[in-house]
Amino acid sequence: GSNVSMPFSVRIDRTKPAGSTVAFTLTVTADGNYTKALSFQFGITMNVWSTATTQNNAVSTAAYAQAYPEIASDGQGGGFIVWLDRRSGSDYDVYAQKVKVGGVVPMPEIPICVAAHDQYEPKVAADGANGAIVVWTDLRSGRSYDIYAQRLNSAGVPQWTSGGVPVASVANSDELSPRVIGDGAGGAIVAWLAKRGMTGWDIYAQKINA
Numbered sequence: 001g002s003n004v005s006m007p008f009s010v011r012i013d014r015t016k017p018a019g020s021t022v023a024f025t026l027t028v029t030a031d032g033n034y035t036k037a038l039s040f041q042f043g044i045t046m047n048v049w050s051t052a053t054t055q056n057n058a059v060s061t062a063a064y065a066q067a068y069p070e071i072a073s074d075g076q077g078g079g080f081i082v083w084l085d086r087r088s089g090s091d092y093d094v095y096a097q098k099v100k101v102g103g104v105v106p107m108p109e110i111p112i113c114v115a116a117h118d119q120y121e122p123k124v125a126a127d128g129a130n131g132a133i134v135v136w137t138d139l140r141s142g143r144s145y146d147i148y149a150q151r152l153n154s155a156g157v158p159q160w161t162s163g164g165v166p167v168a169s170v171a172n173s174d175e176l177s178p179r180v181i182g183d184g185a186g187g188a189i190v191a192w193l194a195k196r197g198m199t200g201w202d203i204y205a206q207k208i209n210a
Contacts, residue, residue: 074130074132082123107155117141120137121178123135129154148164150163168192174194176193178192
């Protein structure tokens, strides 16, 4: 019936990701004679969303301007945010960031495209596989506007050619104002405004696979 103090060792094994209920196993050894395993459930709160309307959560505070953010769900309680970025001090580029459930920002900002000249009008859509498809208007040719795209996996890592892949790149034409929707299988459908030749503005679309 009395309390006895004795030395013991504790081993903690985390078996579930942060932010959920986590199981731990404690092994207690007394005098080297026995071990006893005890299982506990701890509710771990990893919520880092700001509760102050005057503070909020910073996604990017890089030099110069960050503007025109767009957001898509990652299907896991978080999302992908893309924006127009002038941190270079000269040209506009496209950057992104993944925000996990609870407001956790897990990685440095993602340079989607920092090619020569300007990149404009970034848009983003969920790809149906916990990743995202990013599209934008691109002036890397220095002559006319094209449409480019990049896919991010669930960890926010670019999956296609560095700087993006061309969706529409037609000589002597301008391709502008892309819109994108995921196809649910890792790819997307992209639509945009185009002026080809001497005719007026038209609407074009293209399906891109994963």
